[in-house]
Amino acid sequence: MAPKKNDGSTKRIMNKGAWTAEEDRKLAEYIEIHGAKRWKTVASIAGLNRCGKSCRLRWLNYLRPNIKRGNISDDEEDLILRLHKLLGNRWSLIAGRLPGRTDNEIKNYWNSHLSKKINHNEKTLQNSRAQETATPSQKDSGTEGDEEEEGGGKESVNNSDLNFDVNEFFDFSAEGSYGLEWVNKFLELDEDTMNYSEKVSNII
DNA sequence: AACGAAGTCAACCGCTAATTT
DNA sequence: GAAATTAGCGGTTGACTTCGT
Structure with a gap:
């Protein structure tokens, strides 16, 4: 049998749309006591006429402690x-x-914000390249700038010269540590225009 | 001041993966 | 091992706000 869609297994009409302060309070109160798990029961026991998914999302994106909001820094x-x-x-x-x-x-x-920024940068890059073509020079180093997108989907990164399992490679299970060492390492390497294979072997 | 276009962001939807029974 | 349930993800939508005319 196909899994039920969502968790709207009942015919009850659930609240939708923006959360009220009262709903927030109920949800936060419940989670404080019982923890953030079993969202379907959270919704019913906390007296929220919401589906579990909605509760989970609200908690993760808004009510959870230590959430930073707005003002994304340059870094x-x-x-x-x-x-x-x-x-x-x-x-x-x-x-x-x-x-x-x-x-x-x-x-x-x-x-x-960023997708537009990138589009803009790509355009200016293309313009400058178009001018450079008058004097054909070094081969196009590929990657940089024009790969964008297409990384998502499955659990692997597909670059022209590399295909590996990101989770396996970087151990994202180290939750909470926010260890940025690997990122920094990678980003340092990224400063150069080396390809992904080189990056990986360097990190290893 | 009025109105439409564009931008922003919270929330929903559909799907898959992981876990439990 | 199979089925059911739950958790989590990324894409999309729609309400609201801001901006330009």
Whole structure:
């Protein structure tokens, strides 16, 4: 039998849309006591006429302690750009390396700010390249700038010259540590225009 | 001041993966 | 091992706000 869709197993009409302060309070109170698990029961026991998914999302993106909101710093932006280049649209992984930021926030920030920025940069890059073609020079180093996207989807990074399991390689299970060592290591290497294979062998 | 376009962000949806029974 | 349930992810939507005319 196919798994039931969502958790809307009952015919009850659930609340949708923006959360009220009262709902927030109930949810936070419940989680404080019982912990953040079994979202379906959280919803019913806490007296929230919401589906479990909605509760989970609200907690993770808004009510959870230590959430940073707004004002993404230049450093954070830079990190997002670089991580996205490495990981693609794997927002939760990117968010995991930015303490206090949520995947939803980063995804939104990317879609509304950074993607445009990148498009703009690519255009200017293309223009300058077009001018350079008058004097054909060094071969196009590939990657940089034009790969964008397509990292997401499955659990692997597909670059022209590299295909590996990101989770396996970087051990994202080290939750909470926010260890940025590997990122820094990678990003240092990224400064050069070396290809991914070189990066990996260097990290190893 | 009014109105439409563009931008932003919270929340929902559909799906897969992981876990439990 | 199979089925059911739960958790989590990324894409998308829609309400609200800001900006330009």
